[in-house]
Amino acid sequence: MGAAAHARSPSKGGGSMGEGNRGKRSGEKLFEAYRVWEVKASRELRLRLRRLYSAIALAAERASEELERKHGETFRREPERFREELIEEASKLAGLPKRLLCYAGEWCKMLAEARGKSRRRTRFTPPPIPLLVRVVGNGEVLHGNTAAAVVLDASRGMLRVPSANIAIRLRPSLVKAVLEDVERFSDVKLTLQLTSRGRLRLVTHRKVKQVWWDGEGKLAVIAVDVNSSHGLYVVAVAFNGEAKLVAQRVFKPPNTTVLRLLAAIMSSYSELGNWSEAVHRFEERRDVRRLRRAGKGSAVEEAPRLAERLRAKMNMTPEKAERIARQVSRKVRKVNEDWIRSVLREMRALVRKLRDQGYLVVIVADVPQAESLRGTKLQRTLLRVTKRLENIAWYEGAKWFEPENNVSGKRCPLCGKEGVEVQRRYYKCTRCGLVWGRDWAAAFNAAKLFLKACRAERQFEALNQWLQSHPRALIHGSRSFPKQAERNAPALVPAPAESRLAGAARGAKRQGGAEAEPPPHINGRESAGQAEGAEPMKTLNGAPDQ
Structure with a gap:
């Protein structure tokens, strides 16, 4: 079973890639x-x-x-x-x-x-x-x-x-x-x-035209896990004899909760014409009760306070409230659109960088089903950014691969066994002892799913070896982690004493920085952000497109 065989796993992203279908190239469909x-x-x-x-x-x-x-x-x-x-x-x-x-x-x-x-x-x-x-x-x-x-x-x-x-x-x-x-x-x-x-x-x-790979050339896989609450987790791995992490980034969407709630209050007041009734309707909203249960009551309290200040300052009338609600809604759309543009700009630059280095680039996107996103605050934003990412893939000469079934982040990226949850969205494998974050695991599992579908055995094994050597890539950027899990998670590959001392020295040098690092002993290896060729994680928050 060679790496050049074509992908057989069903996907939404179109055709296969490999030399198995070379005879069909002449009648191949064009993508706009x-x-x-x-x-x-x-x-x-x-x-x-x-x-x-x-x-x-x-x-x-x-x-x-x-x-x-x-x-x-x-x-x-x-x-x-x-x-x-x-x-x-x-x-x-x-x-x-x-x-x-x-x-x-x-x-x-x-x-x-x-x-x-x-x-x-x-x-x-x-x-x-x-x-x-x-x-x-x-x-x-x-x-x-x-x-x-x-x-x-x-x-x-x-x-x-x-x-x-x-x-x-x-x-x-x-x-x-x-x-x-x-x-x-x-x-x-x-x-x-x-x-x-x-x-x-x-x-x-x-x-x-569709992108083809002969199974022997340079390959780069950009795996994207689309999360309905936390945004996009992106992992880029290049294969040229061995696996190398090129980029590992989080694209966190802007928080527009207060703005959305403010627009809801103003819209209610414009319809009812009575402030106390508008506030009562606001308190009874389903999303407000859900935010309170989720421990986000501060945003729920901030929106009425802001609305009250606007009411006192502007001598509020229902007509003015309707105008303010429209302005705030436009602001929310603009902030989300700016975030989408910033994501697309970063992804386009990454694809072009890899293409210029001679890699055939594949974007593997684990996108939630539209039904599972229904009712979430990021529903339209995530669906739009996913559609535009597919457009970028075709425009830049890359391949788009989207599995029909969602990739599980609960399964161990090394052995595939379902892990035990040790903290919210963090799991531990009872077979190999690996500890991982659910979003990063979903991204790496999506990349491995594509390699398996393409029968790229050498690249599949190279990625497994890289994960064994850099297990902390799976908890990259963690700001909180259970102490119990930290003590119990054994190292897959024991690090020598000089490596541990060097890691401690680097940690002391970085102390006081704006970005928190993972706990120093989880999985016993250095941070994935410091791996050779890797770029540090970035959290984008609505920078305008150029």
Whole structure:
């Protein structure tokens, strides 16, 4: 059973990888992946952009109706055949340049799909209009063709729509990111999306093939455990003859409990118009009672105090309370979105770093089922970040692997035996004596599940050997651990006296640092964060994306 055999374990992430399916490559499915940047514009400019959207949309619809009358059922069945004729007709009807109507046929198709979906919704949202982008710098064309309607001038940091006399200054970080993608990927397509509200989004689009691994090359596995309460636990292991820990990080979501509770109080007051009744309804909420039972009563007490201060300061009325509730809800969404962007930025940088070193990268994600996330405060946030991580995998030329069944963090990462809980979310194996944190074990078990599915026996054994030598990777970043478990957990590999002295010296040197270390004797080895090639754990908390 060789490492090159293809993966047989069922997964949500698509096809297998290995040489067993080489004959099927020619008919392989293409995956579409995107990268999106928001382009900020002034209010006056957005009004002009809305007028431009209306003009293009009206021209495309009128031209589509004209061709439908002219060609009948043939146009409805095969609109792609009449693409050039549609552009010509729309340009003639509205007096607009053809370059602004390059995607008129595609937009009409998206419009029909959006109208069909709107029957199941209360609000219809027209689709954005895509415009081709040409990238220039120092008088040279760096990407795109001369027929593009939009020009991105990298040397001046400007985005221009010459036909509409529109110019917008871009952030230097955005220009740098676009140039990097254009240089890195030869097949990338760059478009500017114009929405019906006059907002702009710059989009890079790729169609990529499935990633293949011959079983002998360099492989890097990034295992992600998605936890409904604690965020994302990420472990990156590189295999090149032996296993090496590249990164071990925690992406902790921002705490928006007080903001959410404040919005709930204000919303209740806006509906009832009576403050005491609003507070009583707040106290009876199911999530408030659940927080009290979980020992998080401080947040429950803080929200009414903050609401009371706002009420006294602003001469609160139900109308003002409704406005404040909307503002706070927008703030919560923004904080969560900023956290998602920070996670994606870190993960993209990690994937690119490994790809540049010649590794084939696989992201293995242990994602909870949507039903198990229902009702949790991170439900939408975690589902969104997971979907975007899959998009990053395809966009960056990596593979996405998602097991159909959730990976258990209660099982020993070495022998597979179910452990005994010694403290909340910490377990001990009765067979080999290993002590581990449930989230880290789930990440390592997910990586081993993928290697087993690929029949990568050498890599599987290399990871087992690495875990035997670095068992403290499984309790990395622990700030509290039971003293009893610390005394009872034997070392898998006894450390020599000089290693223990060196570890103690390092611990004394780090004393007073902001980040707490695991207890010094658990599993008898040094911290995984100090392993060769490993990066220290980072806890991200809502840094904005660039």
